[in-house]
Amino acid sequence: MSREPLLKFTELGIYCSAANVYLDPWKPVDKALITHGHADHSRWGNNKYITHLDNLPIIKHRLGEINASGVNYDETFNINGVTFSFHPAGHIPGSSQIRVEHKGEVWVFTGDYKTENDGISVPYEPIRCNTFITECTFGLPAFKWRDQKDVMHDINTWCSQNNKEGKTSVLFAYSLGKAQRLIKHLDTSQMKIYCHGAVFKMTEVLKELINFPEFTLITRETKKEELIGNIVVAPPSLMGHHG
Ligand SMILES: [Zn+2]
Incomplete structure (x- = not known):
């Protein structure tokens, strides 16, 4: 029997049941891991926010007094035996992909990301994983961006x-x-x-x-x-x- 997926889409957002945390939840939850400060990824009303250190001042500016803590890129932390870490997404300052590892399986949720170095964000880094959940608003080949x-x-x-x-x-x-x-x-x-x-x-x-x-x-x-x-x-x- 295959075990439950490490991350799954629920009506509250992307959920890691093994750790009981949500990634960029759409509705208020207890514990939220936040990829970046844009309004469609960091919403008001969560009990606890964990995000990259550089995103802390951004979400505090946007959301006011919230209970939030910051981590560095590549810094691992553990919730209920699940290992999490944030990695550069190159989208805006403080933006991260979230890596989730549990029982030898690795999932990565990119949040918004771009591969070009914009000179203000830490550039995107590809992360090895078993399952990759990617945002791709402008990922269609029809979109061709100039340097x-x-x-x-x-x-x-x-x-x-x-x-x-x-x-x-x-x-x-x-x-x-x-x-x-x-x-x-x-x-x-x-x-x-x-x-x-x-x-x-x-x-x-x-x-x-x-x-x-x-x-x-x-x-x-x-x-x-x-x-x-x-x-x-x-x-x-x-x-x-x-x-
Ligand atoms: Zn964004």
Whole structure:
């Protein structure tokens, strides 16, 4: 008789019954192992959160006062005889794959991951396993991504052209991950970076881990003239809003 799978999908999320823990649970549970800070992976209401150390300030910023502890990459810990460890997923800072080992069997849940080094996240590492549970939102061959350095070259060229023409460049990027990836690689030799509140706050949190060029919060007092020739980074939810 084959034994129960080490991880299985339940209505609360991916469940490890041997350890009685959930991975990125969808609904509140007692003990949650969290791959990364995006809202569809780290939800409010769990009694206890275990995640990578670099993800701690992110989820505390997003979820407020929670009972959470952090581990390093490759650091193993044991729950009810099941061995867990977190490994780099390369998706956003602090993002992890979760390795689960029990009675000689190894399962890996990737969470979100990418294989290109983005310059702000610890790069993805493949982990040997018997069973691999993978997210692949953009995994279809139809999606062909250009190298980050080529995309950044285009963005920096566009911003620099706008600067010469006395225009403000407005870039929309999700406030956790994409925004910091942009800010990290924007050419600030001629231009200043201004951030919308949500982007500013999250980048402030990540400043503890990553070196960024200088960035400034846009407030009600920020004069429009101040922005001319410079770069504004805002979340996509603001696209089309004025004022
Ligand atoms: Zn994500």
